[in-house]
Amino acid sequence: MHWFRRLMYGRNGMDTLANVCLIAGLVVYIVAAIFDLFWISLLFFALVIYAYFRCFSKNVYKRRQENAAFVGFFALRKKMFKERKEWRYIRCSKCKAYLRVPRGKGTLEVKCPKCGETFRVKG
Ligand SMILES: [Zn+2]
Known part of the structure; x- marks a missing residue:
């Protein structure tokens, strides 16, 4: 051995x-x-x-x-x-990082914590 x-x-x-x-x-x-x-x-x-x-x-x-x-x-x-019922996973349009947004909150403005890109997403 x-x-x-x-x-x-x-x-x-x-x-x-x-x-x-x-x-x-x-x-x-x-x-x-x-x-x-x-x-x-x-x-x-x-x-x-x-x-x-x-x-x-x-x-x-x-x-x-x-x-x-x-x-x-x-x-x-x-x-x-x-977590599919409470959260929706989206990808940042700039850096492709995964972001988690709550479902059922309407349209949200999201800021990517990785690159700082801001965009609107439907929750
Ligand atoms: Zn990003």
């Missing part, structure tokens, strides 16, 4: 994105095997190779950034879905 610990020292290891790639690869492999789709099975190899690339990558900073962006994307969608 000591050799494995030495091998993985300074490397990214398994993260959420690598796990999702492996699971997606497994699903793709099963679907390709059931329907006998050779070209789709190549996607399985691409996903598995990418997952192992992430796992053994020594550029931990970049891999952590990618993983945080991936996890954050789905966390935001989950939050949007949970």
Whole structure:
């Protein structure tokens, strides 16, 4: 076990994105095997190779950034879905940041906290 610990020292290891790639690869492999789709099975190899690339990558900073962006994307969608009855999510027309405005308050004047752009939006 000591050799494995030495091998993985300074490397990214398994993260959420690598796990999702492996699971997606497994699903793709099963679907390709059931329907006998050779070209789709190549996607399985691409996903598995990418997952192992992430796992053994020594550029931990970049891999952590990618993983945080991936996890954050789905966390935001989950939050949007949970709050869909009270809040409406819009994007800033200038910087494309997500802004949350209350529903049922009529037309509102919104100022983007990120870039300072002011625009009117229907709540
Ligand atoms: Zn903005």
